[in-house]
Amino acid sequence: MTSAGPRRNDQAGLAAEAAAGGGLSFEGRIRTHYRGLPESERRIADLILEFPGEVAAYSATELAKLSGGSKAAVTRLVRRLGFANFDEARRAARDAQTWGSPLYLLSKKAPSGNFGARIEEQIDQDVRNISLTLEQLQADVFDDIVDAICEARRVFLLGYRNSHYLAGYARGQINQVRGDVYLLPTAGETIAEEIADLTVDDVLIVIGFRRRVAEVPRAMAAAHAAGAKVLYVTDRSAEAAPPATWTIPCAVRGKDLFDRYAAAMSLLHFLCVAIVDRLAAKGRGRLQRIENLHEELHDFD
Amino acid sequence: MTSAGPRRNDQAGLAAEAAAGGGLSFEGRIRTHYRGLPESERRIADLILEFPGEVAAYSATELAKLSGGSKAAVTRLVRRLGFANFDEARRAARDAQTWGSPLYLLSKKAPSGNFGARIEEQIDQDVRNISLTLEQLQADVFDDIVDAICEARRVFLLGYRNSHYLAGYARGQINQVRGDVYLLPTAGETIAEEIADLTVDDVLIVIGFRRRVAEVPRAMAAAHAAGAKVLYVTDRSAEAAPPATWTIPCAVRGKDLFDRYAAAMSLLHFLCVAIVDRLAAKGRGRLQRIENLHEELHDFD
DNA sequence: GATTGTTTGAAACTTGAATTTCAAAAATCT
């Protein structure tokens, strides 16, 4: 079994390969060896982890330069990961990509039908949405938002249906680095109580994508009226003047039946890491936790 | 023609650009010279036009083989296009990708400059991850997965922490088009009961990204042993032989403290729409609901 | 502090990829 990708985990025959490191993705191999990696090789491994897939386009010499090490270190790493030589590693990295490779189109031509094309279409749509969403952000507004979330006494995230999961995700991330972050609605409960309780010191982040729910505009209006800052993350077909302090429109439409939330994820991620940076810079928030997160980055389980 | 400027400009207007170091893209150069290209070189050019960007990962020898020509032809083409040598061309191809340029690689040393640059960086990272994730899917395996989910008596989605929200999202989407789709763990409860109850007719979809939880491998092993089909969606540093029927590795790493799940979203979206298509084609699932979804597409609230 | 084992990059070495050469083959022109 050579390729990465969704693979049948056929039990027999794996043992031998696994020992040699075969059948694993580049990253998988790095993972299994990461702990025992010496400084210089680990720096190269880190580089590869940050840019998987890029390996194929870079020479060992370039990787050495970029990681600040020597060519010898690259050779040593590649060997340790179980490849015979750098060239074998490069091939492995390149061939993991089934679609979009010349080899594929030239060899198999017809059999897969248009699966490759469908894939490329999916990618295009998400790329477009992500670009649209992030590129329209304005530095000063975004800064205000991040600042408000960092300084707020309490942060509430509100979302229903699909939006609820996005809100939950964001809540989880923000909660890692500062306290008093709450997800609404809590199971089964109505949100009336919490909304009524909001003050000027609080921030309410509303994730309000399509298939809207009547509660949302009401809650936003109430929160806004109470002086709480309101961030409204929604799709681009949303109304013009919602009762919010800030509105971020997010591209979610595509050709498919369901809306696509990759761009929303991308946006929330960006927001969350911006919050981390800001908190760290201010020396506020859960600094110890942030410290730990940095260390845990290279734990693979 | 001597060392300094091996650029042939037969068109006056291009002189300035080319002299400045070849401001033209790889594709642009091919187009400019295409008509005057001899047979063997044109075949190579065609190959490159189909996969600009991919060129970087291939050697001149491979391009020669793939196009059915000789190495000499590749060298000649590259020269004719105005590059000093194949290596210069390879670099150009690589850097044409907005991501993956040495410039980009080095930019991580400059502590994230202006807002626009940070945005572009975010976009690049997600684009990269999405491409990595989707392009490695294999049509037949993916088909099996979709089919299994459509035909299963019951579908369970399991995920903890961040993965729980992704699982919840997917559950919500799949639940729109077929019944008996369950999210685990249910609030507060342990999963032991449901896992013990799994049969060969069930499918368990495990979302198992980093910061892994001890329950997950246990549950997977139990489910697998009970004969249920198990789809394991995880990051690319996954172990070699998980107890799953299928494993889909998903690119989630980037330069930030938190993992980025845009690619995971993209993958789950693709999976969900594939399920809808399949169900519709089979005339199974909640056909009326699917019908409604189509109509609701243009409702904006 | 001596001993043993690692880790490291510079430099020598090896190998294979890219370039050049060259003569045959194909195309174009007269």
Place this chain on the structure above:
DNA sequence: AGATTTTTGAAATTCAAGTTTCAAACAATC
């Protein structure tokens, strides 16, 4: 058709990328 130019790939050559070696620097152990 004959002459001239262009195109072509096999083979020889060149050159750089990747590997190996090795001694110094560093760590760990006794």
